[in-house]
Amino acid sequence: MSVKEYAAPGAAPPKPVADAPPPDGRLTIRPARRARRIPRLPRAVRRAIGPVGLLVAWYLGSVTGVLPENVLASPVDVVHQAIELTSTGELPRAIAASGRRAASGFVIGAAIALALSLTAGLFRLGEDVVDASMGMFRAIPWVGLIPLFIVWFGIDETPKIALVALGVTYPxxxxxxxxxRSADSQLVEAARMLGLGRIGLIRYVILPSALPGALVGLRYALSTAWLALVFGEQINADAGIGYLMSNAEQYFRTDVIVLCLAVYAILGLLCDFVVRLLSKRLLSWRASFDGDGA
Known part of the structure; x- marks a missing residue:
């Protein structure tokens, strides 16, 4: 019940009783407790914890015999093999050959994807003609087209580059x-009220709105390019990282196989890092969520 039910008519409401002073009459003021701040590791260190932990587990498994050499070579053997192949020039030549194939296929696939996406995104007729076809072809596993590419283009460089281009096009x-298509309708309406024509609308509103999605697609496309190259270089290759891997498979050289896989992974990470830097520069105007702010 409230205080008013027990108070006498016309009496003032009771005042809160202050804490009684200490017996000696002195008032002690205690500072508020500050929360203990847990030191935070730099973000680069936190991101490296996972890969370093996997390397340590791999090394311990090799040393203790949990991972036999015929199953998976130790990281020490992989490093020794990398030094040896680099000193002979075999690994740099393989990386250069694979890089040329990946770059050629990426340029072709990116040009096709850009032309088709602009056609389907900016024109209603283009959307009706292109988008349905792309959705249909996307359901076909592009790796399953390797035999058809061999029939069409032979076994030289062309089917390898075509496979990379196809893998890049879809993402x-x-x-x-x-x-x-997901451009903000309010921005489009505001641009029209300001008198922008179709060209200005596309240039200043539509394309900047599509830039974040394009950069996400670029990250997927670059990773897919290296993935497609792994399959493409199994087609009668005489140079490249896939060629080294195929030869190592015949002699059960797990150290060389793991080295080639590590090279593919490092190249993919480097491409992803470049796209991240490009995104920060091109999307500096765009507010984004950065986790816990650390």
Whole structure:
């Protein structure tokens, strides 16, 4: 019940009773406790914990015999093999050959994806013609087209580059097309009220709105390019990282196989790092969520 029910009529409401002073009459003021701040590791160190932990577990498994050499070579053997192949020049030549194939296929696939996504995203007729076809072809596993590419292009460099181009086209197309179609309708309406024509609307509103999706598609496309190259270089290759891997498979050289896989992974991480830097520069105007702010 409230205080008013027990108070006499016309009496003032009771005042809160202050804490009684200490017996000696002195008032002690205690500072508020500050929360203990847990020291935070630099972000680069936190990101390296996972890979370093995997390397340590791999090394311990090799030393203790949990991972026999015929199953998986130790990281020490992989490093020794990397030094040996680098000193002979075999590994740099393989990386250069694979890099040329990946770059050629990426340029071709990116050009096709950009043309198709702009056609489907900016024109209603283009959307009706292109998007349905791309959705249909996307359901076909592009790795399963290798035999058909061999029949069409032979066994030289062309089917390898074509496979990379095909793998790059799909993620770039769907991300750019989705970015164009998801442009903010309020921004579009505001641009029209300001008198922008179709060209200005596309240049200043539609394409900047599609840029985040395009960069996401670029990250997927670059990783897919290296993935496609792994399969493409199994087609009668005479140079490249896949060629080294195929030869190592015949002699059960797990150290060389793991080395080639590590090179593919490092190249993919370098491409992803470049795209991240590009995203920070091109999307500096865009507010983003950064986790816990650390």
């Amino acid at each position: 770039l197309y769907f991300n750019i097309y989705g970015g164009i």
